[in-house]
Amino acid sequence: MLAGLLIGVVTAAAVALFFLPPAWFPPALSPEALLYDSQFRLNLLLLGPLFLLAQGLLVFILLRGRMPGARRSALVEGAAAAVVAGIFTVLGITGARAWSATPSAQPPEVIEVYAHQFAWNFRYPGPDGRFGKTDIALINDAALNPIGLDLRDANAADDVVASTLRVPAGRPVTLMLESRDVIHDFFVRELRLKQDIVPGMRIPYRFQANRPGTYEIACAELCGLGHSQMHSLLQVLSEADYQAWKASPRTAAR
Template sequence: MPWAPFNGSLEGARIDRLLLYNLIAFAIVFALAQVWIIVVMLRRKPRGNGLPAALRWAMIAVFGVLYIWTGIAAQRLWANSQFAGPAPEAMQVEVTGAQFQWYFRYPGTDATFGAVRSQLVDAASGNPLGLDPADPASKDDVVSSLLVLPAGREVDLRLRSLDVIHGLFIPGMRLKENAVPGMILHVHFTPQTPGTYSILCSQVCGLGHARMQARLLVVPEKQFTEWLGVREHLRQAGLAGGVSRP
């Protein structure tokens, strides 16, 4: 689609198609209505008594159908993405927003996110999420400022925020969900096309809002396993502290 950034997700294609239909339908209505206004402005001689009521109600009925269609079509997509949870084998990644940085945490080999404690949050000493070293599950957690995902596998994002409301916005995946402090929200999607995508913040979060951006790297499964393995190794060696920069 020429008007939007390249779509790399399974769900995005359907959203794009629906959006395109909507744009076309409403652009046509817009043009017709504006032409109507121009025509009535140009025809200076009064004629008739306006439209007959039957025609008016017929037009309203047409719009009623249009609204029902848009309502139902969109609800199906919404239900697919929101009512149903991710597949059990979906990959878990935790996304944490903090003024003004996104952090991505992989649960590591134990597939369990370690405990975090807000008292331990200290970005300067390399523990921006406040990982609790006392919790064995946090030992193998990998924290990254780059989101790397394997292509073709469903991802379940676990959204958190440390401080204020942020908005996780990945235009290339047609994905947006707020990261609300005090809540853990889940969104799931399937990245398909390998490539680099941008991650933005869509909810005003303070003076660095416009700079709160990150990269999403969709890579083939094999490359992903390699990357995660390297990170895991660094983490175990304690070289990269809590967070590793790309």
């Protein structure tokens, strides 16, 4: 009986969390985030009643105990399994469609994201639109070269490395995510983006931020003693402000 009461209390508390502030998501910043929100609501609509039904039956059985003469019903078990399988099939199909939604045909702004213990760095190509070479042997935080930029390469001379991520509003952006040491996780709540960054991999993520403002970037993967300090900012700028920032002197871009 005690176990049944405990499960009932935990279930009620879990349901209450969806209705007590600030339980819900912050306003979505991109069309991709709106798709993920729609998928989340569908998941909640289909799986929420199943969760309550399953927990309610569990509490009922624990409180009442096994009824004399109770028998298994293959028909009931099969029907329940079919319903659950059908729901997860629907969610799998709709989720895949949301994840693979056709991006804008407009060429994206490509920005490289470098994660390391315990900071973020963001690299932009110069006016030539080309990224310069990097070399892991050239990484030197003390010399303000956290990504190993090879300044002997002509294409690297005008690259900009910043500690704040700035993107243009209303235009597609592709982030190329890399880690130089351990697994990190690039997390921006308003984008609904939580992407692991694995050393040795170059992971793309495309989005379009439509609302100017400043938003927090956090590492959502425990990555060492300084994990809690691994924060940065995402600044969504108007097109004019973004172009003005890119045209500013290199030192002003940091």
